């Protein structure tokens with residue numbers, strides 16, 4: 394299979410670009426400054442396109458990039474340069490290196506996928522039109538989780554922009570296509586948050602919510618598991634089932650998330666979704682064991698999307714459920730979920746499980 398090659402001089406930054414690129418195809422991330430890569434060669438015909446994320450500030454870095462391009466671009470595969478110095482000199486360097494397309498690195502998060510698509514000879518796939526939206530929503534989510542992890546203020550503007558990209562994608566396509574794209578993420582928490590946000594956005598739209606209300610639902614859903622940014626990685630990303638003790642730690646994410654957002658200007662509904670999305674109408678949920686009327690409608694809606702998402706998600710250690718199996722489990726949770734809302738959710742769940750191209754536009 395052909396691969397995209399991302400040449401970088403800063404692995405952390407390049408890694409984020411590589412994640413975005415993975416949305417349109419497998420991507421090999423190469424550090425041009427790592428001596429171990431100095432002789433890297435790839436079999437002829439296996440490179441789809443090359444993207445460089447390298448600063449031209451140092452001559453030695455430019456030389457390393459030139460050497461990599463010379464070795465890897467044997468069949469003159471398309472080369473897209475992410476420009477860190479948008480100056481005449483920077484542009485001249487990029488052209489001299491053979492770039493067929495130049496894109497400012499600070500605008501790449503949103504534009505990279507769409508800039509690259511026309512360079513690829515074959516049609517990428519059905520998901521391409523929304524890949525840029527998915528990449529941008531994921532960028533926003535990454536930064537939201539970084540802020541959460543570092544104890545900083547979670548910027549409301551970032552949540553709004555993440556939700557906007559989800560809504561933008563939903564205007565172009567349906568829940569099913571979004572799912573198809575986000576399955577390509579390897580970070581389970583990101584995948585989950587983006588999935589819940591999209592299901593909630595689709596559900597709100599299906600229920601005929603006004604635009605402003607749709608936006609509130611999407612934002613709340615995107616943020617619902619922000620408390621997981623404070624859960625140790627060993628538990629959060631454990632590749633298997635949690636022990637009872639680990640589950641107890643994991644369950645603190647709901648109250649933790651609430652405490653993180655408290656006093657930061659978030660509305661009561663948003664706070665309720667973050668704190669109470671694991672509550673059940675029969676009082677058997679956590680962290681407060683709330684009952685029926687104490688659980689607001691918005692929370693009930695996100696809870697349904699949250700459980701459904703967890704059931705159909707793909708994990709290395711278990712088979713994902715089909716949409717029918719997932720929905721049957723929700724229906725079997727007698728007394729725990731809002732019955733009317735659950736029935737209204739059925740078409741959204743069904744659409745999520747349909748093969749690509751079958752669902753309504």
Ligand SMILES: [Fe+2]
Pocket residue numbers: 617618646647670671
């Ligand atoms: Fe949760």
Ligand SMILES: [Fe+2]
Pocket residue numbers: 585589617618699
């Ligand atoms: Fe969740």
